[in-house]
Amino acid sequence: MPEPPKSVQLSVDGRTIEAPADSLLIEACKSVGIEVPSFCYYPGLSLQAACRMCLVEIEKTPKLQTACTVIVQPGMVVRTATPQVHDARKAMLEFLLTNHPLDCPVCDKGGECELQDMVFRYGAAESRFLEEKEHQPEQKFSPVVYFDYPRCILCFRCVRVCDEGMDVKALGVGQRGVRSTILPNRPDGTLECEECGMCIDICPVGALTSDAYRYKTRPWEMEFVGTPCAHCGDGCKTTLNVRNNEILRGNNRDKTGINGEFLCLKGRYAFDYVHHPERLRRPLLRRAARLEEATWDEALDFVARRLKELAGDPGRIGFLGSNRTTNEENYLLQRFARTVVGTNNVDHHRTADYAALVAALAGDATRYAASGDLARAQAVLLVGNDPTHNHPLLAWNIRAGVRLWGTRLYAVNARDIKLRRQATRFVQVPAGQEAAAVETLLGSAGNLPAEVQKALGELRAALEKESGVIVVFGAELYGGAVARLVEFGNRLPGHTRYIALGDYSNSRGAADLGVLPHLLPGYAPVANADARRRWEQLWNASLPALAGLNARQMFEPGRLRGLYVVGANPIKTFGRANTREALGAPELLVVHELFLTETAQLADVVLPVAAAYEKEGTFTNTCGELQRLRRALDPVDVRTDFDILRLLSHALEKPIPLRTPEAALEEIRREVSGYQVSLATLLTGEAARTAPVDGRLPKEAVATPAGLVFSSDDSLFTSGTLGRFSRVLDSVHERKLPRSQL
Amino acid sequence: MALQLSPQLRQRFEQLKKRYPVRRSALVPMLLYAQDELGYVSPDLIAYLAEELHLRRVQVDETAAYYSMLRRQPAGKHHLQVCTNVACMLRGGYAVLEQVRQRCGVPPKTPTADGVFSYEEVECLGACTGAPAMQVNYDYYENLDARQAGELMNQLRAGKKPAPVPYASGTQLGEPHPAEVRVLTRRFGLPDSTSLDTYLKHDGYQALDKALKQMTPEQIIQEVKRSNLRGRGGAGFPAGMKWSFVPKDSPKPKYIIANADESEPGTCKDRPLMELDPHQLIEGMIIAGRAVNAHQGFIYIRGEYRYVLEILERAITEAYERGYLGKNILGSGFDFDLVAHSGAGAYECGEESALMESLEGKRGYPRIRPPFPAVVGLYGCPTVINNVETLSSVPAIILKGGEWYAGLGPPKNGGTRLFCVSGHVNKPGIYELPMGFPLRRMIEEVAGGMRNGKKCKAVIPGGSSTPVLTAAQLDTPMDFDSVAKAGSMLGSGGVMVMDEDTCMVDVARRIMHFYAHESCGWCIPCREGTTWLRKMLERFHAGGGRREDIAQISELAKNMLGKTFCPLGDAAAMPTISIVEKFRDEFEEHLRAGDCPYARAAAGVGR
Ligand SMILES: Cc1cc2nc3c(=O)[nH]c(=O)nc-3n(C[C@H](O)[C@H](O)[C@H](O)COP(=O)(O)O)c2cc1C
Ligand code: SF4
Ligand code: SF4
Ligand code: SF4
Ligand code: SF4
Numbered sequence A: 001m002p003e004p005p006k007s008v009q010l011s012v013d014g015r016t017i018e019a020p021a022d023s024l025l026i027e028a029c030k031s032v033g034i035e036v037p038s039f040c041y042y043p044g045l046s047l048q049a050a051c052r053m054c055l056v057e058i059e060k061t062p063k064l065q066t067a068c069t070v071i072v073q074p075g076m077v078v079r080t081a082t083p084q085v086h087d088a089r090k091a092m093l094e095f096l097l098t099n100h101p102l103d104c105p106v107c108d109k110g111g112e113c114e115l116q117d118m119v120f121r122y123g124a125a126e127s128r129f130l131e132e133k134e135h136q137p138e139q140k141f142s143p144v145v146y147f148d149y150p151r152c153i154l155c156f157r158c159v160r161v162c163d164e165g166m167d168v169k170a171l172g173v174g175q176r177g178v179r180s181t182i183l184p185n186r187p188d189g190t191l192e193c194e195e196c197g198m199c200i201d202i203c204p205v206g207a208l209t210s211d212a213y214r215y216k217t218r219p220w221e222m223e224f225v226g227t228p229c230a231h232c233g234d235g236c237k238t239t240l241n242v243r244n245n246e247i248l249r250g251n252n253r254d255k256t257g258i259n260g261e262f263l264c265l266k267g268r269y270a271f272d273y274v275h276h277p278e279r280l281r282r283p284l285l286r287r288a289a290r291l292e293e294a295t296w297d298e299a300l301d302f303v304a305r306r307l308k309e310l311a312g313d314p315g316r317i318g319f320l321g322s323n324r325t326t327n328e329e330n331y332l333l334q335r336f337a338r339t340v341v342g343t344n345n346v347d348h349h350r351t352a353d354y355a356a357l358v359a360a361l362a363g364d365a366t367r368y369a370a371s372g373d374l375a376r377a378q379a380v381l382l383v384g385n386d387p388t389h390n391h392p393l394l395a396w397n398i399r400a401g402v403r404l405w406g407t408r409l410y411a412v413n414a415r416d417i418k419l420r421r422q423a424t425r426f427v428q429v430p431a432g433q434e435a436a437a438v439e440t441l442l443g444s445a446g447n448l449p450a451e452v453q454k455a456l457g458e459l460r461a462a463l464e465k466e467s468g469v470i471v472v473f474g475a476e477l478y479g480g481a482v483a484r485l486v487e488f489g490n491r492l493p494g495h496t497r498y499i500a501l502g503d504y505s506n507s508r509g510a511a512d513l514g515v516l517p518h519l520l521p522g523y524a525p526v527a528n529a530d531a532r533r534r535w536e537q538l539w540n541a542s543l544p545a546l547a548g549l550n551a552r553q554m555f556e557p558g559r560l561r562g563l564y565v566v567g568a569n570p571i572k573t574f575g576r577a578n579t580r581e582a583l584g585a586p587e588l589l590v591v592h593e594l595f596l597t598e599t600a601q602l603a604d605v606v607l608p609v610a611a612a613y614e615k616e617g618t619f620t621n622t623c624g625e626l627q628r629l630r631r632a633l634d635p636v637d638v639r640t641d642f643d644i645l646r647l648l649s650h651a652l653e654k655p656i657p658l659r660t661p662e663a664a665l666e667e668i669r670r671e672v673s674g675y676q677v678s679l680a681t682l683l684t685g686e687a688a689r690t691a692p693v694d695g696r697l698p699k700e701a702v703a704t705p706a707g708l709v710f711s712s713d714d715s716l717f718t719s720g721t722l723g724r725f726s727r728v729l730d731s732v733h734e735r736k737l738p739r740s741q742l
Numbered sequence B: 001m002a003l004q005l006s007p008q009l010r011q012r013f014e015q016l017k018k019r020y021p022v023r024r025s026a027l028v029p030m031l032l033y034a035q036d037e038l039g040y041v042s043p044d045l046i047a048y049l050a051e052e053l054h055l056r057r058v059q060v061d062e063t064a065a066y067y068s069m070l071r072r073q074p075a076g077k078h079h080l081q082v083c084t085n086v087a088c089m090l091r092g093g094y095a096v097l098e099q100v101r102q103r104c105g106v107p108p109k110t111p112t113a114d115g116v117f118s119y120e121e122v123e124c125l126g127a128c129t130g131a132p133a134m135q136v137n138y139d140y141y142e143n144l145d146a147r148q149a150g151e152l153m154n155q156l157r158a159g160k161k162p163a164p165v166p167y168a169s170g171t172q173l174g175e176p177h178p179a180e181v182r183v184l185t186r187r188f189g190l191p192d193s194t195s196l197d198t199y200l201k202h203d204g205y206q207a208l209d210k211a212l213k214q215m216t217p218e219q220i221i222q223e224v225k226r227s228n229l230r231g232r233g234g235a236g237f238p239a240g241m242k243w244s245f246v247p248k249d250s251p252k253p254k255y256i257i258a259n260a261d262e263s264e265p266g267t268c269k270d271r272p273l274m275e276l277d278p279h280q281l282i283e284g285m286i287i288a289g290r291a292v293n294a295h296q297g298f299i300y301i302r303g304e305y306r307y308v309l310e311i312l313e314r315a316i317t318e319a320y321e322r323g324y325l326g327k328n329i330l331g332s333g334f335d336f337d338l339v340a341h342s343g344a345g346a347y348e349c350g351e352e353s354a355l356m357e358s359l360e361g362k363r364g365y366p367r368i369r370p371p372f373p374a375v376v377g378l379y380g381c382p383t384v385i386n387n388v389e390t391l392s393s394v395p396a397i398i399l400k401g402g403e404w405y406a407g408l409g410p411p412k413n414g415g416t417r418l419f420c421v422s423g424h425v426n427k428p429g430i431y432e433l434p435m436g437f438p439l440r441r442m443i444e445e446v447a448g449g450m451r452n453g454k455k456c457k458a459v460i461p462g463g464s465s466t467p468v469l470t471a472a473q474l475d476t477p478m479d480f481d482s483v484a485k486a487g488s489m490l491g492s493g494g495v496m497v498m499d500e501d502t503c504m505v506d507v508a509r510r511i512m513h514f515y516a517h518e519s520c521g522w523c524i525p526c527r528e529g530t531t532w533l534r535k536m537l538e539r540f541h542a543g544g545g546r547r548e549d550i551a552q553i554s555e556l557a558k559n560m561l562g563k564t565f566c567p568l569g570d571a572a573a574m575p576t577i578s579i580v581e582k583f584r585d586e587f588e589e590h591l592r593a594g595d596c597p598y599a600r601a602a603a604g605v606g607r
């Protein structure tokens, strides 16, 4: 652990202030509310000292000094508000404006532009510049990124964030001197990159803009709604900018939330799926072999009637839940299956074996790491997964740790993943041999090639010198292999913590809330009579004592008469043929969906549902951070999964008495292991840490069979079925590139 | 890949890639050599080099985009580069440019229809005492006028190649002027002066022998401190003191760099030092290496000096062959390797930290200081960087003693200095004179007096970055402290003399043109300020000035002064401020006349 920094005393504008030793003067000033203007300085990025806006007087130094590079010294006497300093700022602005169009009225950044603010504060808007301005036409770097040369003030924030933060380095600087410009990485003047848009949001002026938003509106005409991103399992907060029930922009300019300023392409722009023209707006009922539009009443009556008809045989009805529905909906779904229908046949596409981790942690709730911990870790061990693509925020945090904190990254992977560049040690294992690698780490001689064993031995030796390692693993490890990994991790010095990596926005929540055939909410085993009894009392129903069918078993021919799918597309995810037979030929197939997916096309009834940005509830990210969804849009014609299930429970005469997601959350917070979080935290838009544990999980409960836990391995440009309905994701050319080239 | 490279070029690439502690350093030379063969930097070449050096494409692209010698379009077979910077301008550079422009009949940097020629106006070529000068590809042609330039083009078109100058015009090879004190230049004019044998016959490598065998590193530094040797690159920082800043206990490798970027307008003295006596520089560098325990040196030489680079490379090879470089030098156990590295056209790369960035294969952006190079320099390691002339002075100091050297000049200004006297004098030349030599005598005696019997109006004493001196200040002794007292700087030794017919507004304009062209673009005040001032001065000189412009020019320059990231901004501001201050009446005259009175006079229209 680094020692807490000592502090020094200095004087700024006549005030004595205290600041940590080693801190930059500009930060020290900011901490006491003395604003020193800056363009090029950006916390966390390399120092630039290029814009010269932060010049201040320091006693005993003849020239003005840049507050962004000076380290505070004891006894330093600083003046930030003298006429000399003011004149310097004004002069810098005047220089800057010589080649700036000052077209604020038509600029997308108008109203939130740092230059505009600065001119307002320091003057210099009336120009003495009579000469011709440098000019180059606007360039379309990519469908996402547009560059307007005249507005660029060459602060190089974009170049640095892309290089240092993203490790993409897609932007360079072209030309030199006054003609310097931002240079994208392809010879034809376009970008091939992660299209994250970080460069756009970090741009202090309107030089970089996104197509999604350009010229559509003005900032002050919009509402800003911060809500977790609907895509991957990292749970970034994205601030949706909404006007007239339309999302125009996503960003996180206020840097709140677990992700700070970070968002990937999906969080920033792939909200557009909600406005996709193929969104389902009316229930569909199969009539004479065709799906036809129906009213909600018709559709719900149909479902209720058919479920009733099958009710005598609850063991032959199955429920497939979602990686994207809210915790409240997941909770409701499994409760619906277990209490209304009376079956444990409830599962989902498991993209990480969270249950195995819970079991391996054996009741120790202190061993979960949060996403932010990765940015300040001493060491990280990554087994499997490709975080750059599957977990962009976590990859960003790992890179930040390596860059700013000296984190050492150790990675074991079958692929040559991008994070290899940050890795202190990287061991490439043969495909599918991640579990064998864990065995090797534990010291058993396996069948891995000798050089891999040797490399793993070295990696272990290095890890044994670390302390407080964060172990991060993908779906390559499941069941017993997770237990073995934890066994290895817990042997390392210090307090090892863990993160299991699951694919989607609420993958973790589906597992935590019991959308599993063998586990009740909070990982309470179905087979455990005590656990069952507790939930029976709460739900006032009797629960089947045997574990239900898992997803693959449900698809076995003849197993099910009714299959009820909520927000999932098993035909695609489980790689089945495009027929009902491939799903086990159920007599009844009900699907809740946003789009007419492959699975929905086969259904008897398709219920159009609200998207994540159209409802309330909570998501749990893959690290267990719980966040509240805020509704950005009013759902048009569609209903939430929550409402549909609740209505059906009434229609089936076993009403679930939870009227709202809030009520469900209250029950979850009260009853589900690890979810005893502060409501205040959630309501203020912060993430609350959950830590479900169950010390009683028997080994068998988590002896996950093969084929149930697997990742869809989405890239930065895909997002399961949902991603296929985003125009932005579709428009970037990188989506068409083979993964090895990304 | 469509890229066709000759076996020789591939072989050179292989050598270049192995030559540096960090492979990326090979990038700029690779780009330049490839351009020599391919004619320009093509997208394929960029992709190829990115792969060769394990870089991203944009890293190669942005680096290439920085350097003015690197082209993105093919040039003509003979690329004519005409210097119009102050020293050349004073002696007819624009007439040469006009001749070339008319004969080519195409826009600059565009090949003629037959592909024989292309041309461009360039910044100071380091041929100021041979002004006006023009470079054809890498060959120097000097002392041209418009007619001679035309004749040269005729010959080139006819497939003939007139001999370029063998060395910088104005170099003193024969009998020295009695006022000269030949320390660094004493081997100039010897037959075969670049050869190791000649060098050895005239005290060569004896200082090295002494330094390696009879002196400790501390003693070497002491001796250099005693000599009062001050940096000849411009700032005049005491060399011995700089060497003593290198941390002795640092476990990192240490480096010596000779700054041979020589791009300060008016300066052309490192060129003869290298082309006529390369071993003197090499010896100085090895001694410096010994003093600070560095085992690797680099000579960063401006790209235009290609033939000088080749002379250096031959000398380095010879020194390796004879055991003066490499392992266990002279049996002392001391190792030293040396690489001559080519730049590719960027004045800013003479600034020491930008030079290191450039040597690392990047855009020549300066670095934040502190830390200073002596602690964190090349590749993040302690580095001593000195000008060529500074390092070339070291062997004599070691051999004859610091005290002797110090005694050649006034207190705190040891030794001699090479002054490049250019402009309106009868005998432009590079003269080695003791520090403190009076400016008036330099012009009137040593450089043969004012041309055509004209009166002297102004002198730029140390390269175009230094404030002008007026005729009234000609008695200033030319040493660092005296010139500073006169309100200017001794700078790089580029003394540009202007007669009474010179338009000072035009001089200010041409100076600002240079800085605007060379501003790296990193910081706002320099990037925007130099271009703003260039445009204003162009307008003003052309007769479009307004009264308030005069004060505004000076005010904008002052707004730059002291606020830029590196000293280039000051270098642009200082001469401008001084010209407005000292020659304000000439600005007024332009206002009154509505155009440039001097241009009319020169055109015979009368004033
Ligand atoms: C814009 C700029 C250009 C420079 N160009 C050169 C140059 O061409 N050659 C040189 O020796 N020093 C040049 N210098 C000075 C160097 O930064 C550095 O001070 C010098 O190489 C140190 O060597 P010295 O102490 O021996 O003079 C330049 C400085 C600036 C600010
Ligand atoms: S969008 Fe992201 S990856 Fe692409 S250039 Fe901008 S910062 Fe770099
Ligand atoms: S595009 Fe924006 S962020 Fe990038 S250098 Fe220009 S002003 Fe700065
Ligand atoms: S990293 Fe994941 S959660 Fe964050 S913006 Fe991207 S897809 Fe959304
Ligand atoms: S003063 Fe600024 S813009 Fe000019 S050369 Fe130096 S760093 Fe570059």
Ligand code: FES
Binding pocket: A037, A038, A039, A040, A041, A048, A049, A050, A051, A052, A053, A054, A055, A066, A067, A068, A069
């Ligand atoms: S913030 Fe300090 S120079 Fe830009």
